[in-house]
Amino acid sequence: MHEAEFIATLRTLPLHPGARGLSDDAAVIAIGGETLVVTHDMVAEGVHYLPGADPFDVAWKLVAVNLSDLAAKGAEPIGILIGASLTDGSARFLEGLRAILTEYDVPLLGGDTIRAAGPAGFGCTAIGRATTATVPARSGAQPGDTLYLAGEIGAARRGWLALTKGEQASEDDIAAYLRPRPLLAQGRTLAPRAHAMMDVSDGLLLDASRMAAASGVTIDIDAFADDQAMRWGDDYALLLAASPLDSALPPRAIGRVLPRQAHDVLVDGRPVAGPLGYQH
Amino acid sequence: MHEAEFIATLRTLPLHPGARGLSDDAAVIAIGGETLVVTHDMVAEGVHYLPGADPFDVAWKLVAVNLSDLAAKGAEPIGILIGASLTDGSARFLEGLRAILTEYDVPLLGGDTIRAAGPAGFGCTAIGRATTATVPARSGAQPGDTLYLAGEIGAARRGWLALTKGEQASEDDIAAYLRPRPLLAQGRTLAPRAHAMMDVSDGLLLDASRMAAASGVTIDIDAFADDQAMRWGDDYALLLAASPLDSALPPRAIGRVLPRQAHDVLVDGRPVAGPLGYQH
Numbered sequence: 001m002h003e004a005e006f007i008a009t010l011r012t013l014p015l016h017p018g019a020r021g022l023s024d025d026a027a028v029i030a031i032g033g034e035t036l037v038v039t040h041d042m043v044a045e046g047v048h049y050l051p052g053a054d055p056f057d058v059a060w061k062l063v064a065v066n067l068s069d070l071a072a073k074g075a076e077p078i079g080i081l082i083g084a085s086l087t088d089g090s091a092r093f094l095e096g097l098r099a100i101l102t103e104y105d106v107p108l109l110g111g112d113t114i115r116a117a118g119p120a121g122f123g124c125t126a127i128g129r130a131t132t133a134t135v136p137a138r139s140g141a142q143p144g145d146t147l148y149l150a151g152e153i154g155a156a157r158r159g160w161l162a163l164t165k166g167e168q169a170s171e172d173d174i175a176a177y178l179r180p181r182p183l184l185a186q187g188r189t190l191a192p193r194a195h196a197m198m199d200v201s202d203g204l205l206l207d208a209s210r211m212a213a214a215s216g217v218t219i220d221i222d223a224f225a226d227d228q229a230m231r232w233g234d235d236y237a238l239l240l241a242a243s244p245l246d247s248a249l250p251p252r253a254i255g256r257v258l259p260r261q262a263h264d265v266l267v268d269g270r271p272v273a274g275p276l277g278y279q280h
Numbered sequence: 281m282h283e284a285e286f287i288a289t290l291r292t293l294p295l296h297p298g299a300r301g302l303s304d305d306a307a308v309i310a311i312g313g314e315t316l317v318v319t320h321d322m323v324a325e326g327v328h329y330l331p332g333a334d335p336f337d338v339a340w341k342l343v344a345v346n347l348s349d350l351a352a353k354g355a356e357p358i359g360i361l362i363g364a365s366l367t368d369g370s371a372r373f374l375e376g377l378r379a380i381l382t383e384y385d386v387p388l389l390g391g392d393t394i395r396a397a398g399p400a401g402f403g404c405t406a407i408g409r410a411t412t413a414t415v416p417a418r419s420g421a422q423p424g425d426t427l428y429l430a431g432e433i434g435a436a437r438r439g440w441l442a443l444t445k446g447e448q449a450s451e452d453d454i455a456a457y458l459r460p461r462p463l464l465a466q467g468r469t470l471a472p473r474a475h476a477m478m479d480v481s482d483g484l485l486l487d488a489s490r491m492a493a494a495s496g497v498t499i500d501i502d503a504f505a506d507d508q509a510m511r512w513g514d515d516y517a518l519l520l521a522a523s524p525l526d527s528a529l530p531p532r533a534i535g536r537v538l539p540r541q542a543h544d545v546l547v548d549g550r551p552v553a554g555p556l557g558y559q560h
Contacts, residue, residue: 002366007391013374022390040391082320107299110306113287
């Protein structure tokens with residue numbers, strides 16, 4: 001079974017209303033007077049990272065991608081739970097886990113381990129507390145909104161090319177690929193102003209097309225000098241649609257939200273040729 | 281690295297106060313005037329189930345063991361998140377998932393899938409709402425308490441022996457092994473009265489010894505007719521220590537809590553020979 005079919009079937013199961021139809025970065029649960037934001041992502045050897053990868057980086061990235069989902073909802077982390085294969089690299093994995101938990105001041109809530117017979121696999125559940133009454137979804141972009149990008153894109157691609165093809169890249173580029181930095185503070189700052197927000201994990205064009213489809217709009221993006229950077233994931237920048245009247249927004253305006261047209265996403269007003277990003 | 285060393289290192293990471301030192305069935309988080317109970321468990325092909333197992337049963341058991349952890353804390357499920365390998369059996373896996381979610385009226389909050397290169401692995405995070413002001417821990421057993429067992433033990437072992445050794449067993453025994461039933465309603469009923477509570481996943485004697493160690497007491501259990509049933513897990517009964525004055529308790533009294541002695545656990549007042557249960 002392919003992922004798309006699996007997810008389509010998952011959507012036919014009994015869903016929590018806060019699951020947002022399994023079409024958002026995270027689930028949203030009202031409890032007491034607060035709102036929880038919850039997400040779960042897995043990584044697997046040979047799929048998300050190469051067998052020779054430093055387990056330190058595997059742990060970092062596993063936690064970072066989950067915290068990035070919280071960032072995209074403007075949530076403040078409460079803690080994480082980890083599921084981990086036991087491997088020869090477990091000591092390094094735990095060092096990486098310690099590093100990112102310390103860096104972002106996020107505590108561990110629990111964990112489970114298995115001695116898997118084959119390639120290693122890891123899971124992480126991140127639990128956060130919403131900081132806004134309305135938690136920004138992917139689906140709130142409105143015609144007339146400006147599209148903003150917080151954080152940079154392109155560095156992770158350069159880092160990946162350096163690691164796998166021997167191309168030139170800076171240490172920052174390599175770090176951007178191996179140890180992405182979830183934009184938690186920026187997410188909290190932007191959430192009150194965002195009509196829609198998500199993280200850019202699979203490529204700017206692809207993720208923008210998802211926001212557009214979820215919102216029933218078309219998103220027109222200004223061409224980047226580096227076309228490939230728009231089609232590459234792993235940067236974990238934040239993409240948001242917000243009112244253009246809000247001059248206090250620090251991130252870069254990169255496009256605009258239009259009434260629904262034939263295409264989800266345009267670049268400089270024209271349909272896009274070629275792949276939009278990383279399709280799982 | 282072995283599991284014990286991994287967990288010992290996890291305990292040196294920054295822990296949430298509600299993680300209970302990673303020594304309980306679940307984490308407990310106070311939020312918005314309510315208390316959340318959160319747990320994460322994984323299962324892997326070749327470790328927790330045989331490669332030929334029906335994926336329906338794998339999904340059922342994965343969710344059941346997590347719901348059992350909520351039951352042991354008297355929590356009411358809010359929802360679950362699933363991480364799943366994509367396999368040839370994914371359609372059956374999703375049928376099993378649908379069955380248990382429907383049976384226990386638990387909604388899906390989210391999920392992630394991976395196409396793993398080797399044996400399949402699955403993770404589940406269950407999130408529940410505590411129904412008592414104090415969520416029973418493993419550590420609250422007090423000398424003078426009576427030890428109670430809610431649910432039966434032994435059936436899962438008979439089911440396993442039937443499936444793997446061709447021994448005689450009833451359909452109920454086989455179902456007890458393949459599709460355990462988390463005692464959610466019983467857990468909620470018992471939680472207000474329990475000084476300590478946990479589920480029996482690795483064997484009555486082993487799990488009782490953990491409760492005793494966590495509580496700083498010795499637990500004396502009355503011998504069962506079936507000695508092996510006391511040393512076998514997978515039954516997901518609930519074990520609790522409560523005041524013996526409470527005659528309203530429906531479960532079976534199976535022992536008593538004593539002041540701390542040389543051994544964690546005794547049977548009919550004597551130390552136990554042989555393995556206590558299933559050591560991961």
